[in-house]
Amino acid sequence: MKLELRGITKVFGPLVANDHIDLVVEPGEIHALLGENGAGKSTLMNVLYGLYDPDGGQILLDDTPVTFPGPGDAVRAGIGMVHQHFMLVPVFTVAESVALGYEPTGLAGLLDPAAHSLGILDLASARRKVRDISERFGFHVDPDALIEELPVGVQQRVEIIKALSRDAKILILDEPTAVLTPQETDELIKIMGELKAAGTSIVFITHKLREVRAIADRITVIRRGKVVGEAGPESTETELASLMVGRSVNLAVDKTAAQPRDNGMVVSDLTVLNGATAVVDHVSFEVRGGEILAIAGVQGNGQTELAEVILGIDEAAAGSITLDGEELLGKSVRQRLRAGLGFVPEDRSTDGVVASFTIAENLVLDLYSTEEFSRGPSLNLGKIAENAEHRTTEFDVRLTNITDPISTLSGGNAQKVVLAREMSRPLRLLVASQPTRGLDVGSIEFVHKRIVAERDHGTPVVIVSTELDEVLALADRVAVMYRGRIIGIIDAAESGPGGISRDVLGLMMAGVPLDDAVAQAAGHQSVLAGADKAAEGKDLT
Known part of the structure; x- marks a missing residue:
């Protein structure tokens, strides 16, 4: 299946996240999407997957314009997405996980409407799908294994099986190697090659330049919401990095x-x-x-x-x-x-910032009661603002105003705030x-x-x-x-x-x-x- 995005535009208030983006993914092609944090890659894929409505442009499948009011419509059209954070229930089996959301109720539902309303699953059908897809692509996944007992790399294969079980012709992989060992990454690259050989088109989102060069047929680079270039796997990592950020790296x-x-x-x-x-x-x-x-x-x-x-x-x-x-x-x-002790937590959204606080306030979370930033029971707002202006400039935090809630920042820019706070004392x-x-x-x-x-x-x-x-x-x-x-x-x-x-x-x-x-x-x-x-x-x- 051929995918074409024409002039896709998505606007959030004054921010143009996607600015007339054109992208073509040919049948059986692995197309890498590269871009720095906040460039608009995830927004673009969320538009494609029906999570966002575009503010302009067209999506075409095999040269036919389509619209996706929701992810279910995208799935029915043959688009699957494997998110960076797996959408699996630990206590479910593989077969139950594959059936979840698209439950094949089978004869039980036809013969007994009450059973259908209760969602009784035809797990035999789900097991067959897992076995068939697993054997076809060499996944080696047991349909009756519990998710919580599987290694992370196998859990990712379950997510891919979920997408393929719904007849995905185009597969979006969002940062797929983030939690894999190098050996598991090599296995995933092999699997992607097999999917490509079977005619599946893959959109591969990653920041790991080594992997892009190893697997991609073509590479599209996005910077600040716009396509700034295309490259091939023969491009060096330095060339790709420079395209991503607009300067030598x-x-x-x-x-x-x-x-x-x-x-x-x-x-x-x-x-x-x-x-x-x-x-x-x-x-x-x-x-x-x-x-x-x-x-x-x-x-x-x-x-x-x-x-x-x-x-x-x-x-x-x-x-x-x-x-x-x-x-x-x-x-x-x-x-x-x-x-x-300076501490940069693994999960910035839970442990690193207070979402409702301003950017300036988050920059002094562990310093606000010191003499520099307080006068008795009162905060020294001038010093807090001065500190924020200095730190956000030093760490290149992209923002509108230091008085905005930190929740308005992209994840990477919020990470820069945490780093600026912890490494500037x-x-x-x-x-x-x-x-x-x-x-x-x-x-x-x-x-x-x-x-x-x-x-x-x-x-x-x-x-x-x-x-x-x-x-x-x-x-x-x-x-x-x-x-x-x-x-x-x-x-x-x-x-x-x-x-x-x-x-x-x-x-x-x-x-x-x-x-x-x-x-x-x-x-x-x-x-x-x-x-x-x-x-x-x-x-x-």
């Missing part, structure tokens, strides 16, 4: 070797419980002043709980956390912040969870520079990230978490040829111990080298 992180100091944070035998389950299981590590320790792993392996117990949101069942020899456990969140420790999530490449470049500068100032820095490129670029040492435990800590200086590789880290993220991961990765590289040598021999003949 340095994708490499410039940093010298760390100069660690004796002071820092020491975590000893730390355990955090969720009911009877240890979500952080006897974890020990240290991060010294002047170094960056990255906590790597697939999301959901205890990293969130580890970061939150350092801040004091969660309580530890056992263990110790000391900062410069001073015990943090037992201190309140405010005491830890006042002691010099003297720190003794910085803990940042997913610090560049939702940011464009230009903003990532800036944030990475600030994190390295904080390290070079002598601050111990802990980064929690699921982005392997970010981990390898920033870390002086890497600790890999799996099911609540640290299964290995490695010196990032060993990364690269002849040392710890992306493959090794990816295997560790899947639970393989360090020594076994090194052996497996070495074996894999030997196979590849043998294949390359054989190919060279054929070329010579």
Whole structure:
């Protein structure tokens, strides 16, 4: 099925989110959509999927104009969407999840109208669909498996099966690799290739330039609501990044070797419980002043709980956390912040900002009662406004007015506000969870520079990230978490040829111990080298 968008325009008040956008996706094509945060990619896809009504332009399927009053209409027309945050019910089986919302009630509903009204499912039909699609594309998904017991990569396949079970001819994948290990990402890229071979058109939204070049047939770049160019997979990552932000971008992180100091944070035998389950299981590590320790792993392996117990949101069942020899456990969140802990939470909307507060107020959430921003019981509004103007300029926060609620900002710009607040005061420790999530490449470049500068100032820095490129670029040492435990800590200086590789880290993220991961990765590289040598021999003949 051919998709064409002609002159799509979407306006929110004074903001033109989509400005006469043209886009053509050919049948059986993987078309990547690139753009910095707030460029209008998600808005465009929400228009296509029937979540927003366009203010101008046309949508055409196989050269026929169509309109979608809602997502159900888009689904019936053959458009499926896999959202970044999966829409699955943990206690449901795969078959039940696939049937949800489009329940095949079968004979039970025809013979008994009461049963139909109660939504009795024809799960046999749902199971058949799961098996048929799974076998066709090599998904290896058990229709009777519980969602909560499946790895994240398999859960994503369930979302794709849901879309394909409704005869999707065009599949929108929104940041599909955000929660996958490198190996799962490779599997997804293989699956996308198989879907393409079967005639499915794919719109692939991602900020990961490496993946775009690996899988896309064509690339459309959007900047500030407009299409600014098209590119092919032969374009370099630097060229694509420059198109996205409108200027040259340095994708490499410039940093010298760390100069660690004796002071820092020491975590000893730390355990955090969720009911009877240890979500952080006897974890020990240290991060010294002047170094960056990255906590790597697939999301959901205890990293969130580890970061939150350092801040004091969660309580530890056992263990110790000391900062410069001073015990943090037992201190309140405010005491830890006042002691010099900077904290960038994983979920900015829940833990990082107060949606109804202004942008200026959010920039002083943990400082408002200090002498700089208050006079007794009264806030110093002039100083708060002055601080906001300075910080939003420094961190390139795109806004209309600092007095607007922070809820008016895009997610990435709200993230910049959190970073500006936490990184613009003297720190003794910085803990940042997913610090560049939702940011464009230009903003990532800036944030990475600030994190390295904080390290070079002598601050111990802990980064929690699921982005392997970010981990390898920033870390002086890497600790890999799996099911609540640290299964290995490695010196990032060993990364690269002849040392710890992306493959090794990816295997560790899947639970393989360090020594076994090194052996497996070495074996894999030997196979590849043998294949390359054989190919060279054929070329010579």
